[in-house]
Amino acid sequence: QVQLVESGGGLVQAGDSLRLSCTASGRSFSAYAMGWFRLAPGKEREFVATITRSGGITRYTDSVKGRFTISRDNAKDTVYLQMNSLKPEDTAVYYCAAGAAGANSGTYSRSYPYWGQGTQVTVSS
Numbered sequence: 001q002v003q004l005v006e007s008g009g010g011l012v013q014a015g016d017s018l019r020l021s022c023t024a025s026g027r028s029f030s031a032y033a034m035g036w037f038r039l040a041p042g043k044e045r046e047f048v049a050t051i052t053r054s055g056g057i058t059r060y061t062d063s064v065k066g067r068f069t070i071s072r073d074n075a076k077d078t079v080y081l082q083m084n085s086l087k088p089e090d091t092a093v094y095y096c097a098a099g100a101a102g103a104n105s106g107t108y109s110r111s112y113p114y115w116g117q118g119t120q121v122t123v124s125s
Contacts (some may be wrong), residue, residue: 022096
């Protein structure tokens with residue numbers, strides 16, 4: 001069992017940056033691949049980014065490539081999502097998730113049994 005707590009969301013203007021954090025407690029953080037997903041009003045939950053247990057491999061959805069960076073610090077039990085050049089269409093509740101996922105299967109929400117409560121990101125135009 002692992003518990004996840006996200007932080008760092010907020011209201012920003014288009015073009016601004018935010019860094020989301022997700023801190024884990026419980027079982028060994030380094031045993032889990034980590035993912036970020038988002039849920040916007042009226043839309044289905046969407047994969048954003050994933051990182052393998054060691055941090056050696058990352059994957060991104062096309063719409064955030066070049067703007068978002070996922071990273072992790074296993075010593076701090078924390079995964080980050082650095083979001084630059086934010087756009088209004090990035091507005092959503094962002095969730096982190098933990099699971100035993102590989103680099104490719106980590107793009108699917110079903111690969112993650114553990115989820116945080118979410119943090120709201122609102123980007124105004």
